[in-house]
Amino acid sequence: MQQPIAILDSGVGGLTVAKEVMRQLPREKIIYFGDTARTPYGPRPAQEVIRFTQEIVDYLLKFSPKMIVIACNTATAFALETIRSRVSIPVIGVVHPGARAAINRTQSGYIGVIGTEGTVNSGAYEQALKQLSPHVDVVSVACPRFVPLVERGNFRSEETYNTVNESLAGLRSTRIDTLILGCTHYPFLAETISDVMGGQIALISSAEETARDISTILHDKGKLARGDLLPVHQFCCSGDPQMFKMIAQQWLNEQIELTPIVWQVPHIG
Incomplete structure (x- = not known):
């Protein structure tokens, strides 16, 4: 068996x-x-x-x-x-597989992390990233409204776009070139996240x-x-x-x- x-x-x-x-x-x-x-x-x-x-x-x-x-x-x-x-x-x-993929991808050393409140508040990604590359700059944002959207199967809609746009507004003014989707629900929203952030930002899933x-x-x-x-x-x-x-x-x-x-x-x- x-x-x-x-x-x-x-x-x-x-x-x-x-x-x-x-x-x-x-x-x-x-x-x-x-x-x-x-x-x-x-x-x-x-x-x-x-x-x-x-x-x-x-x-x-x-x-x-x-x-x-x-x-x-x-x-x-x-x-x-x-x-x-x-x-x-x-x-x-x-967490560590996602951090490793982001370090391998970033060109500028500026990495964004989006995740649940628990993941962001734990500092797990920042610790993992700094362990791999001490000089990276990390910007983390909690996006608590994303998981309920995914659990309802609402991947692409006006509500989804507006939610993602509002949640990521602060990240668009940063210098990041790589964004870790620090919740395994978030790849379901990858197209919308890419639309909001722009195609020049590399999205990293840990999968x-x-x-x-x-x-x-x-x-x-x-x-x-x-x-x-x-x-x-x-x-x-x-x-x-x-x-x-x-x-x-x-x-x-x-x-x-x-x-x-x-x-x-x-x-x-």
């Missing part, structure tokens, strides 16, 4: 990572959990995000995964080290670099999937299954089956 890669997120945002894993590692089976009943994580206290992440990991461990991917920037910022200390399999987040990290770790551990059969992925969510399925199928461009959850989501609210 093939061991899956477990990917978790506060909602649909981690599908951006799942899609890239499916592209780069087509033989790997994915078990995905979106905590759509309790999204967004950004405004929540750190200890609550840690508790939610632990609960999801405990659920996913029942599927005997060979790796856990915390495909949520807020959960990565707050819970990554805690989860690593509790499980024996590799656990990776999305591609995260998938590369997954490939490297599994290769080093001799755990890459073998054989010619393509896997059947499993998806589950804690909230409205129909909305999740609609967004997932639109983003992944394929039909999916939702796995019924035999776990009642605790502590919703």
Whole structure:
């Protein structure tokens, strides 16, 4: 029986990572959990995000995964080290891969970061960027109105454009040449963000670099999937299954089956 890669997120945002894993590692089976009943994580206290992440990991461990991917920037910022200390399999987040991609891309050394309140207030991206390149200049902006748009499937509309335009107004007067989409929900809004910021600004999603990290770790551990059969992925969510399925199928461009959850989501609210 093939061991899956477990990917978790506060909602649909981690599908951006799942899609890239499916592209780069087509033989790997994915078990995905979106905590759509309790999204967004950004405004929540750190200890609550840690508790939610632990609960999801405990659920996913029942599927005997060979790796856990915390495909949520807020959960990565707050819970990554805690989860690593509790499980024996590799656990990776999305902050350092995104920071590395931005350092490789920037020409000016001026990098913008947009994310949830939790991610921005944690300073996780600034720390990761400065660790890689101490002399970069980082401008961070919280965009709390983006995740609710994505969770409703509202990727391109007048409301979306106006929300993005208002949220990013301050960034347009800065010297950045690279903008990290520091929430895995934000690539769903990439076209609108690019329209607002201008095509000269490079948009960085952590998905591609995260998938590369997954490939490297599994290769080093001799755990890459073998054989010619393509896997059947499993998806589950804690909230409205129909909305999740609609967004997932639109983003992944394929039909999916939702796995019924035999776990009642605790502590919703």
